[in-house]
Amino acid sequence: MARAALVLLFVWFFSRVVYVEHKLCPSLRLINKISRLERLRNCTEIIGSLQILLMERITTAKDFDKYVFPELKSITGYLMFYSVSKLTSIGKLFPGLRVIRGREMFLHYSLVIFGMKDLREVSKRMNK
Numbered sequence: 001m002a003r004a005a006l007v008l009l010f011v012w013f014f015s016r017v018v019y020v021e022h023k024l025c026p027s028l029r030l031i032n033k034i035s036r037l038e039r040l041r042n043c044t045e046i047i048g049s050l051q052i053l054l055m056e057r058i059t060t061a062k063d064f065d066k067y068v069f070p071e072l073k074s075i076t077g078y079l080m081f082y083s084v085s086k087l088t089s090i091g092k093l094f095p096g097l098r099v100i101r102g103r104e105m106f107l108h109y110s111l112v113i114f115g116m117k118d119l120r121e122v123s124k125r126m127n128k
């Protein structure tokens with residue numbers, strides 16, 4: 001009995017670990033409010049594309065400080081940013097992003113950045 005409980009506990013614990021290490025998320029289109037970025041929490045891979053659009057009422061770059069997603073490693077489709085105020089670095093938002101596969105593209109592009117007037121860099125790694 002105790003052994004069964006132990007096994008169950010182990011299975012529960014292990015499934016939690018696996019769940020946290022691989023959280024697959026669907027395509028997301030995040031619009032308008034910076035708080036929508038919360039939907040990216042713990043995502044390790046986006047199966048599809050990620051669009052972050054029309055966040056124009058952000059007042060300071062500091063607003064992005066709590067939105068850092070180091071877990072996100074890859075996006076199978078494309079990544080698009082359009083008109084997001086005060087975002088200065090995409091690498092700061094997604095420091096762990098290693099690959100954008102481009103299996104789905106936007107007008108032949110897998111990375112689309114436009115109307116980003118405060119952007120200074122894509123990522124430190126790319127600039128080097």
Ligand SMILES: *[C@@H]1O[C@H](CO)[C@@H](O)[C@H](O)[C@H]1NC(C)=O
Nearest residue numbers: 020023038039040041042043
């Ligand atoms: C993200 O992971 C943390 C730590 O494992 C957990 O507390 C939190 O509920 C998770 N949030 C989401 C949205 O998955």
